[in-house]
Amino acid sequence: MAFTFNKDDIRTASTGLEFGGDYNVVITSAEFKGKSKNGNDYATIHFEVADGEQKGGRITHNLVDDYESDNPFNYRVINSMLTAMNFQINDNTQLELKTLAPRLINQKLAVRVTKFEKYTNDEGKVFYNPRVESFGTWMAAGSQVDKSNPRPSVGKQHNASQTFSNGTPLPPDPMAGQATDNPFGG
Numbered sequence: 001m002a003f004t005f006n007k008d009d010i011r012t013a014s015t016g017l018e019f020g021g022d023y024n025v026v027i028t029s030a031e032f033k034g035k036s037k038n039g040n041d042y043a044t045i046h047f048e049v050a051d052g053e054q055k056g057g058r059i060t061h062n063l064v065d066d067y068e069s070d071n072p073f074n075y076r077v078i079n080s081m082l083t084a085m086n087f088q089i090n091d092n093t094q095l096e097l098k099t100l101a102p103r104l105i106n107q108k109l110a111v112r113v114t115k116f117e118k119y120t121n122d123e124g125k126v127f128y129n130p131r132v133e134s135f136g137t138w139m140a141a142g143s144q145v146d147k148s149n150p151r152p153s154v155g156k157q158h159n160a161s162q163t164f165s166n167g168t169p170l171p172p173d174p175m176a177g178q179a180t181d182n183p184f185g186g
Contacts, residue, residue: 017049017057017130020113020149024050024139025059027108030101033062040074041065043101047111047132052143059111061132065097084135085109110136110143116151128152 017023025047036042042064049057063081064074078097082089085107089095112135116128128151 015056015058016151017054017059017113018151019054019145019147020115020130020151021054021144021146022110022112022136022139023047023052023054023057023059023143024108024110026050026106027104028058030104032098032101036064038066038069040069041097043097045101045104049143050108052145054143054145059113059130059132061111063097081109081135084137086137108138110139112136114146114149118152 027045028048029046030043032041032043034041042062045061045063047059047061049055049059063078065078067075078095078100087107111132113130114133115131117131119127119129121127130151
């Protein structure tokens with residue numbers, strides 16, 4: 001079997017989500033992290049898109065238990081997620097993220113991504129991470145990609161010093177020259 005080379009048809013391997021949309025996901029890991037800067041318990045959840053053209057794409061989401069804070073809200077996000085996955089638990093059951101997190105692994109549900117949050121790491125590299133806006137039940141029709149909502153580009157990061165191990169220059173960044181403005185106006 002052969003393929004046809006086309007210098008304008010380049011895509012690098014990536015586990016990042018390329019577009020917003022509604023995605024069927026599986027929780028691949030859930031780790032209790034301890035206390036947040038505000039003193040609330042929190043856990044980090046990793047979702048993996050289970051179907052469709054973004055299959056394998058990863059989404060990270062933090063759950064915060066702020067139930068005992070002055071202005072509780074985030075614990076309701078946890079309730080929403082548990083409801084969406086039809087998690088077997090009775091109403092009014094007290095939960096702690098420390099014991100709940102390991103029980104979330106391999107659970108299936110749907111998430112809606114409409115925004116990508118800009119993040120700059122300690123080395124100054126910019127990333128746009130998908131933000132989970134809401135949770136829903138698993139979609140029988142499969143994940144629905146919103147191609148009108150692409151992940152923002154971080155701009156041209158290719159330079160002449162980037163080469164293959166044999167010294168051959170890397171091909172140009174296929175995203176070079178595209179607008180790097182935030183499509184959400186923020």
